[in-house]
């Protein structure tokens with residue numbers, strides 16, 4: 420059984436930037452670099468790597484089937500599907516480890532999540548392009564909690580209208596990033612490719628999907 424303690428908010432350095440939004444306006448982003456504590460987080464990466472049912476999705480570009488530049492997986496309560504980048508995902512039930520990671524994030528956000536999208540970036544050539552998490556199943560101002568394990572990757576925001584507004588940060592092993600407020604309406608985010616010699620990274624974004632409707 421993996422020990423994975425969470426640093427309570429009141430134990431964080433009071434000078435931690437996590438208390439201030441990293442976006443200058445039009446949304447809120449908080450980063451807790453060592454949220455999932457040192458002890459055991461390397462095991463978390465390995466256990467996720469081996470226990471998650473990773474799949475290689477494809478997207479259609481100019482009529483051609485092209486592999487996503489990463490592996491993905493989708494876990495959720497219940498059996499509702501979720502459409503992401505044109506792919507209809509049928510969820511798997513949460514594993515005990517995913518549940519534990521989710522509950523820690525829920526405590527920090529003071530919010531329940533019913534689903535998780537997982538991304539496996541095998542090396543620096545894997546990436547996720549500019550997008551916002553604004554699928555129809557997400558509510559108007561979604562809270563999204565993003566946990567990272569393994570290699571550090573750069574995570575970037577750019578404002579949809581104000582082209583000069585850009586924010587960049589490093590998502591390291593055991594970090595928790597929270598996006599909330601109007602972030603998804605006004606900002607795009609991405610994990611760019613890098614030519615650095617980068618090891619594998621797993622990211623989990625916890626979401627609260629509203630079922631029903633069309």
Ligand SMILES: O=C(O)CCC(=O)C(=O)O
Nearest residue numbers: 536538552574610622624
């Ligand atoms: O890998 C990351 O940190 C970002 C993942 C992401 O943006 C998403 O799953 O929508």
Ligand SMILES: [Fe+2]
Nearest residue numbers: 550551552608
């Ligand atoms: Fe995203």
